[in-house]
Amino acid sequence: MVRSSMTSMERVVAALSLKEPDRVPWFPLLTTTGARELGLPIREYFSKGSNVAEAQLRMRKKFGHDCLYAFMHASAEVEAWGGESVYYDDGPPNCGMPPLADPERIMSLQPPRVKDSPSLIKALDAIRLMKERAGDEVPILSVVISPFSLPAMQMGLESYLLLIHERQDLLARLMEVNEEFTVEWGRAQVDAGTTAVVYFDPLSSPTIIPRELYLKTGFQVARRTISRIGGPVAMHFASGRCIPILDDVVQTGVGVLCAGCEEDLGELKRLAKGRIALVGNLNGLEMRRWSPARVEEEVKRAIAVAGPGGGFILSDSHGEIPWQVSDEVIFAMGEAVRRWGEYPLDWRS
Numbered sequence: 001m002v003r004s005s006m007t008s009m010e011r012v013v014a015a016l017s018l019k020e021p022d023r024v025p026w027f028p029l030l031t032t033t034g035a036r037e038l039g040l041p042i043r044e045y046f047s048k049g050s051n052v053a054e055a056q057l058r059m060r061k062k063f064g065h066d067c068l069y070a071f072m073h074a075s076a077e078v079e080a081w082g083g084e085s086v087y088y089d090d091g092p093p094n095c096g097m098p099p100l101a102d103p104e105r106i107m108s109l110q111p112p113r114v115k116d117s118p119s120l121i122k123a124l125d126a127i128r129l130m131k132e133r134a135g136d137e138v139p140i141l142s143v144v145i146s147p148f149s150l151p152a153m154q155m156g157l158e159s160y161l162l163l164i165h166e167r168q169d170l171l172a173r174l175m176e177v178n179e180e181f182t183v184e185w186g187r188a189q190v191d192a193g194t195t196a197v198v199y200f201d202p203l204s205s206p207t208i209i210p211r212e213l214y215l216k217t218g219f220q221v222a223r224r225t226i227s228r229i230g231g232p233v234a235m236h237f238a239s240g241r242c243i244p245i246l247d248d249v250v251q252t253g254v255g256v257l258c259a260g261c262e263e264d265l266g267e268l269k270r271l272a273k274g275r276i277a278l279v280g281n282l283n284g285l286e287m288r289r290w291s292p293a294r295v296e297e298e299v300k301r302a303i304a305v306a307g308p309g310g311g312f313i314l315s316d317s318h319g320e321i322p323w324q325v326s327d328e329v330i331f332a333m334g335e336a337v338r339r340w341g342e343y344p345l346d347w348r349s
Contacts, residue, residue, distance in 0.1 A: 005022060006021055006022045007137050007138070008025070008065075008066040008067065008137060008138040008139065009136055009137055009138055009139055009195075011023065011025045011066055012025045012066055012067070012139050012313065014310065015277060015310055015311060015312060015313055016232075016255060016256060016277045016311075016313075017310075018274060018277060018309070018310055018311040019310045019311075020309065020310035020343040020344070021310065021343065022342065022343060023337065023338065023341040023342040023343060024303055024307050024312060024313070024314050024337055024341030024343075025066040025067075025313045025314070026065045026066050026313070026314045026315070026333065026334065026337040026341070027065065027066060027067045027069075027141070027279065027313055027314065027315040028063065028065050028315070028316070028321055028330055028333060028334075029067075029069050029071070029141075029315060029316060029319055029320055029321055030055075030056070030059055030069060030321050030330075031069065031071060031072065031073065031092060031320050031321070032045075032091065032092055032320075032322075032323040033055075033059065033321060033323065033325070033330075034051070034052060034055030034056060034059060035051075035055070035323075036323070037055045037058055037059055037062075038051060038054065038055050038058075041089070042087055042088065042089065042090075042091075042092075042093070042323075043087040043093075046072050046073065046076075046093065046122070047122075048122065048125075049121075049122040049123060049124070049125025049126035049127075049128075049129065050125065050126070050129060052070065052072060052122075052123075052126040053125070053126045053127075053129035053130045053133070054129075056068045056069060056070070056126070056130060057130065057133055057134065060138065062327075063330050063331060063334050064334050064338075065334060066138065066139070066313075067138060067139050067140070067141050068130045068134060068138055068139070068140045068141070069140075069141050070123055070126050070127045070130065070140055070141065070142040070143075070189070070194060071123075071141070071142060071143040071198070071319070071320075072119075072122065072123055072126075073085065073092045073093045074092075074095070074143075074145055074153065074200070075093050075094060075095040075096075075153065076093075076119040076120065076122075076123065077119075077120070077144075077145050077150065077153070077185070078095050078098075078099065078150075078153045078154065079117070079118075079119040080112045080114075080117035080119055080120055080181075080185075081099050081100070081112055081154055082099040082112075083095055083096060083097070083098065083099040083153070083154070084096035084097070085119075090323050090324065091322070091323050092320065092323075095153045098153065098154055098155045098156045098159070099154060100151070100154040100155040101155065101156075103155065103159065103163055103167065103170055104170075106170045106173050106174050106177075107169075107170065107173055109173070109174070109177050110177065111177050111178070111180045111181035111184070112181065113184070114184050114185055114188045120185060120188070123142065123189070124188055124189065124192045127140060127142060127189060127192040127193050127194050128192050128193055130193070131192070131193030131194075139195035139196060140193060140194045140195045140196075141194065141195065141196055141197075141198055141234075142189040142194040142196075142197055142198070143197070143198045143200055143319075144182050144185050144186045144189070144197055144198075144199055144200070144229075145182070145200050145201075146182065146199055146200060146201035146203075146204065146218065146221065146222065146225070147175055147178030147179045147181070147182045147221050147225055148175065148178075148201060148203055148204055148217060148218040148221040148222070149200065149201050149202050149203040149204065149218075150178050150182070151163070151174060151178070152202075152203060164213075164217065171217075175221055178221075179221065179224060179225050182225055182229075183225060183228045183229060186225075186228075186229035186230070186231070186233075187228075187229060187230050187231075189231075190229065190230050190231035194231065195231075195232065196231065196232040196233065196234055196256070197229055197231055197232070197233050197234070198233075198234045198236050198258075198319065199222070199225075199226060199233050199234065199235055199236065199254065200236050200237075200238055200319065201218060201222065201235065201236070201237060201238075202237050202238040202239070202240050203218060204217075204218030204219070204222070204237065204240075204245070205237040205238075205240025205241055205242060205245075205260070206240070206241050206242075206244045206245060207237070207239075207240040207241045207260070207262075208240060211244055211245055211248070214245060214248070215248065219245075219248050219251075219252065222235075222252040223251070223252050223253065226252050226253045226254060227253055232255060232256075233253070233254050233255075233256075234254060234255070234256035234257070234258060234279065235249050235252065235254040235256065235257050235258065236258040236279075236319050237258065237260060238260075238318055238319055239260045239261060239262070239317050239318045240260050241260050241262060241263060242257060242259065242260065242263065242268070243263055243264070243267065243268055243271065246268070246271055246272065246276075249276070250275055250276050254276070255276060255277060256276065256277045256278075256279060256313075257272065257276050257277070257278055257279070258278075258279040258280055258281075258315070258317070258319065259278055259279065259280030259281035259317060260280070260281060260317045261280070261281050261282065261283040261284075261286075261316075261317035261318075263280070263281060265278075265280060265281050265302060265305050265306050266305035266306070268306075269305060269306040269311075269312070272311070273309065273311070276311075277311040277312065277313070278306055278311060278312050278313070279312075279313045279314075279315045280302070280306075280314075280315055280316075280317050281302065281315075281316075281317040282298055282299070282302065282314070282315065282316045282317060282333075283298075283316070283317060284316040284317060284318045284320065284321055284322055284325070285318075285322065287316065287321070287322070287325050287329060288322055288324040288325055290329055290332075292328065292329070292332035295329055295332035295333055295336055296332065296335075296336040296339075296340075299314065299333055299336035299337060299340060299341075300336060300340045302314055303337075303340050303341050303345065304340075304345075304348055307341065307343075307345055308345055308348065310343075314333075314337055314341070
């Protein structure tokens with residue numbers, strides 16, 4: 001039977017409903033690549049939401065993928081807290097000095113307002129512009145950093161890990177403040193027109209902390225926060241492992257889980273089947289060195305183990321395709337998805 005062609009939105013909704021669409025949806029999460037597309041330095045590119053919106057729309061027309069990505073860079077959230085972004089010529093901006101150097105300030109800390117944060121307003125502008133021009137044909141993805149992972153940038157990872165283990169009073173207050181900020185930020189993105197919010201929570205991954213600690217910290221924060229954002233939410237551990245906490249992630253209320261490149265994708269699909277949709281898990285760092293033939297091999301592998309039965313979206317494992325990945329490689333991904341990702345996946349038999 002020949003299936004009718006779906007729009008990107010229809011294709012993604014079917015996959016997230018744990019059904020088989022016409023083909024596997026494909027999310028190359030392109031950020032700094034947009035600067036290259038517009039011929040702008042990265043700092044200038046991220047200076048306006050209109051630049052991001054224009055690049056996302058152009059790149060989707062060019063590569064033929066199934067999403068628009070409103071995420072700019074993680075340090076944009078830290079700017080809202082009084083931090084700064086450090087820019088590079090060939091990669092994403094990073095955080096400067098942590099704005100919360102003195103942990104004792106936490107007790108009097110208040111969350112910044114989204115409407116008073118220029119770095120966040122730019123992202124909202126990008127979402128609104130993409131929504132105006134793309135309508136409901138294609139999903140728009142945006143990002144919040146989880147309240148539990150945000151302190152790694154607010155105060156530095158070493159200081160934060162000490163706080164988790166030694167100052168429960170300060171940790172509780174910091175989570176309270178961060179949760180209020182994240183909820184307001186997530187709701188603002190939903191109001192602007194995003195289709196789904198990606199909840200980045202790398203510190204909750206078993207790659208960073210043991211499950212026992214996660215259940216007392218990041219898990220509780222996620223359950224409180226995700227339910228208040230007011231729209232569909234996807235869980236992302238930014239390349240971190242997730243199989244050991246899969247059952248817990250399902251209980252946070254998300255309908256989508258992004259798999260790290262070190263996971264056994266076939267095993268994860270077996271455990272997740274009928275419970276939660278999966279996104280992943282191409283290795284973005286290795287992708288910098290892939291030939292078109294290697295791209296096809298990796299795409300085919302991922303679809304073979306995670307595509308059957310639906311509930312799968314092909315993407316990278318980290319949430320961002322590196323600047324150094326060439327257009328040739330991105331084109332090859334699209335060609336491989338269209339060749340090997342059409343349902344039914346009869347070539348597997």
